[in-house]
Amino acid sequence: MNATAPRHRILAVDLDGTLLKDDRTVAPEDLAAIREARAAGVYVTIVTGRIASGALPTAREVGIDTPIVCADGAQLVQPATGELIARKSLPxxxxxxxxxxxxxxxxxxxxxxxxxxxxxxxxxxxxxxxxxxxxxxxxxxxxxxxxxxxxxxxxxxxxxxxxxxxxxxxxxxxxxxxxxxxxxxxxxxxxxxxxxxxxRGCTKSAGLSALAARLGVRRTDVAYVGDWYNDISAFAWAGRSFAMGHAPQDVKRHANEVLRATSESGGGVAEVVHRWL
Missing domain, CATH: 3.30.1240.10 (Hypothetical Protein, Haloacid Dehalogenase-like Hydrolase; Chain: A; domain 2)
Known part of the structure; x- marks a missing residue:
């Protein structure tokens, strides 16, 4: 009997206003949820407008080892080493x-x-x-x-x-x-x-798509959570998308679901993990 191949999934999270609260900390429940997702075999990554040097400290703090997408899709970075796996520079x-x-x-x-x-x-x-x-x-x-x-x-x-x-x-x-x-x-x-x-072509959706292809994960098996206008392209691309509770109304309407959690309360990543996994 052939064993069923494991189903690979990606949980992609925005950084500011999503994983990071207003006070620039990570809520304990979000940290626990990242660990829970990783233990379940989910690739957890950050997709952010920050450049690599601004995103790596948080990625390392929460234990993310999957490459992260930075500069709105211009950079793909390995958290452990800081190596730029891929980059799209301005001429x-x-x-x-x-x-x-x-x-x-x-x-x-x-x-x-x-x-x-x-x-x-x-x-x-x-x-x-x-x-x-x-x-x-x-x-x-x-x-x-x-x-x-x-x-x-x-x-x-x-x-x-x-x-x-x-x-x-x-x-x-x-x-x-x-x-x-x-x-x-x-x-x-x-x-x-x-x-x-x-x-041209630097978007969060482009960066997330490139990462999914690299990891062999189908688009339908990618979940994304964010809170701002530069997250809209990733909402549209991911198989399932979640907007934070404080996101502007014209951002929320592009997501599949709206969370209760806000950047003040934290807990958005935990809420996604509990709904999605």
Whole structure:
């Protein structure tokens, strides 16, 4: 008699506002649920907008050993070693075009490589808006920093007010090469906006799809939980999707189910594990 092949599954969780509570801690019940899922043979991973250096500490803290998806799909990283298994970097032409537009429009630029955030000295006042991507913020004197020579650029970010960000986005639509795209978004305040430039095709769904293919897991056997607009593509791709209770209404409507747990209470991952497994 042939034994039935084991069914491989993936539980993919967003980081900020999902696994990490508002106070940047992991709820004990979520940590226990990750252990329970792993004991049941489920691959548990993180799928986040953070770059690798900003996501690895939490992955290691909760014991995740499956590769994690970072920078909204631009990076696939092995937690134990920090090795970049796969990366999708911005071409130098796109990096230069973005920095030119940001300079012309007086947006403060930040360049996120696969390891750290780079900025010119004087940008410290905006640090609270960017360290969510990574605590590794490296400030340079203007003469020390040759922006186009930075390697492995994952994201070029410009920060300013809403009107300036909108104007920059329009200009980027004309100046970026086809290999790159840009989006504008509020950074937790309607007064402070960011414009993000990234290699085209970098989405959480693309990163999660690549990971599933690598692990030999069917799309229908993937569950995803998140809370924000950049999670919508992963909601659509995963076989089963869950939105946190505090997520905006126009994010919730893209998920299969809405959880009771919020980023204040924690427990969203535990709730998913109990519903799904």
């Amino acid at each position: 130098g032409k796109a990096t230069r075009a973005a920095l030119t537009v940001f300079s012309d429009r007086r947006l403060t630029p930040f360049v996120l490589t696969h390891e750290a955030i780079h900025a010119r000295r004087g940008a410290e006042s905006l640090a609270p808006w960017v360290i969510g991507w990574s605590p590794e913020l490296r400030l340079h004197a203007p003469e020390e920093l040759a922006w186009p020579e930075l390697r492995d650029v994952a994201i070029v970010l410009g920060i300013g007010n809403r009107d300036v960000a909108g104007n920059a986005l329009d200009e980027l639509g004309q100046s970026l090469p086809p290999s790159a795209g840009a989006v504008a978004f509020p950074m937790g305040s309607d007064e402070v906006w960011g414009v993000r430039v990234q290699a």
